[in-house]
Amino acid sequence: MSYDGAPILERVSLDVSEGSFCTIVGASGCGKSTFLRLLLSQERASRGKILLDGTPLPEEPTPDRGIVFQRYSVFPHLTVAENLILANEFEASPITGRLFGSARKEALCEIEPLLERIGLNQAANRYPAQLSGGMQQRLAIAQALIKRPKVLLLDEPFGALDPGIRADMHELLHDLWRELNMTIFMVTHDIHEAFKLGTRLLVFDKVRHDPQAPEAYGATITYDLPIKANDRGDADLVALASGEKPNTAADS
Ligand SMILES: Nc1ncnc2c1ncn2[C@@H]1O[C@H](COP(=O)(O)OP(=O)(O)OP(=O)(O)O)[C@@H](O)[C@H]1O
Numbered sequence: 001m002s003y004d005g006a007p008i009l010e011r012v013s014l015d016v017s018e019g020s021f022c023t024i025v026g027a028s029g030c031g032k033s034t035f036l037r038l039l040l041s042q043e044r045a046s047r048g049k050i051l052l053d054g055t056p057l058p059e060e061p062t063p064d065r066g067i068v069f070q071r072y073s074v075f076p077h078l079t080v081a082e083n084l085i086l087a088n089e090f091e092a093s094p095i096t097g098r099l100f101g102s103a104r105k106e107a108l109c110e111i112e113p114l115l116e117r118i119g120l121n122q123a124a125n126r127y128p129a130q131l132s133g134g135m136q137q138r139l140a141i142a143q144a145l146i147k148r149p150k151v152l153l154l155d156e157p158f159g160a161l162d163p164g165i166r167a168d169m170h171e172l173l174h175d176l177w178r179e180l181n182m183t184i185f186m187v188t189h190d191i192h193e194a195f196k197l198g199t200r201l202l203v204f205d206k207v208r209h210d211p212q213a214p215e216a217y218g219a220t221i222t223y224d225l226p227i228k229a230n231d232r233g234d235a236d237l238v239a240l241a242s243g244e245k246p247n248t249a250a251d252s
Contacts, residue, residue, distance in 0.1 A: 001034055001035075001038060001043065001045050001046055001218070002046045002218070006215045007215075007216070007217055007218035008031040008034050008218045008219070009031045009034060009035060009038075009204075009218045009219055009220065010208075010217065010218035010219070010220055011220045012035070012048075012220055012221055014202070014221060014224065016183060016185075016200070017183075018150075018181075018183055019181055019182070019183060020184070020199050020200050021177055021183075021184045021186070021197060021198050021199045022184065022185045022186070022198060022199075022200045022201075022202055023187075023188055023193070023194035023195075023197060023198030023200070023201050023202070023227075024036075024185060024186065024187045024188070024194075024201075024202045024204065025187075025188060025189070025191055025194050025201070025202075026203055026204030026205055026219065027204075027205060027219075030204045030205060030219040031204060031218060031219045032155075032187045032204055033155055033187065035185075035187075035204070036067065036153045036155055036187060038050060039057075039065065039151065039153055039185060040061050040065050040067050040153055041058055041059060041060055041061050041062070041065070042061060044059070052064070052065075052150070052151070063087070063147035063148075063149060064147075064149050064150045064151065065149050065150070065151045065152075065153060066143075066144030066145060066146075066147065066149035066151070066152050066153065067152075067153040067154070067155070068137070068140045068141055068144045068152075068153070068154050068155070068157045069140075069155045069156075069157070070156040070157060070159045070160055071136075071160060073140035073143065073144070074128050074136060074139050074140050075128075076127065076128050076129060078128075079124065079125050079126060079127055080115070080120055080123050080124050080126055080127075080128075080131070080139055081111060081115070081124040083128070083139060083143055084111040084114065084115070084139075084143060084146055085099065085104070085107040085108060085110075085111060086143075087143075087147055088107050088110070088146075089104075089107065111146070114142050114145070114146070115142070117142075117176075118138040118139070118141065118142045118172065120135060120138060120139060120142070123135060132165075133160055133161050133162075133165065134161055134162075134165035134168065134169060137157055137158065137161065137169060138169070138172065140157070141157070141172070141173065145176065145180065148180065149182060150182060151182065151183045151184075151185070152177075152182045152183070152185075153184075153185050153186075154173075154184065154185070154186040154187065155187045156187055156188055156189060157169075157173075157186070158170070158188075158193070159188070166193075170193070170196060170197055173197065174197060186198070195227055198227050199226065200224070200225065200226055201223065201224070201225045201227055202221050202223070202224055203222050203223035203224075203225075204219045204220070204221060204222070205219055205222040206218070206219045206220075207220060207222060
């Protein structure tokens, strides 16, 4: 993937099985968000191809892939419930994006179980600005799940949350991942979060450097580690993925 001829990602080749939870770490600016945008079809790879279930990705974002950003994933002028029915409103009425009367009532009824699942049933008529950060991110996740995507893309979704709230969000996300059997790609700056949640860790970094031309090369995947449940607290693996020298070889 290049922007204006400058490579951002190069020689990226991987095969991800359905139901994986891939966590992605790497230095700032190395192309992690770009990678997610490629998976969403918000960007098109300059070379190479990306297949989903053996078929090239559609050229535009489609409901089979949902995304949540660190902030601003939801519409501030719509209530919690309105944010959640929006996708159905646009599907039913592409021009106005609104449902009225019994159709709207039905759409609001349909989202009730989801509202309950994410603990926002008491906040259905509040606007995002009236919610805490954690509640806003729960809404953002629910909005991304409304069309039951096969693939969920998360770009530092918990980066702005307090540690206590973050732990609750981890639990919610893990449960939803299992219940809905999605494949997840999650960018995070927190290596412990990456090990706690993921089944596979992808580390992005530059391996080729030209001191005369810092922009000459892009980043690639330098570590691709399966994470087993008993690795989650493994300090050596954490050190390895953070770019530090581990005490023992942790090549799996
Ligand atoms: N639309 C664009 N046009 C030109 N360059 C871009 C564009 N989007 C991203 N870039 C460049 O691509 C590089 C990778 O950006 P990206 O946001 O993917 O990195 P990142 O690893 O997600 O960074 P961070 O961890 O800081 O969020 C950066 O140098 C950025 O300036």
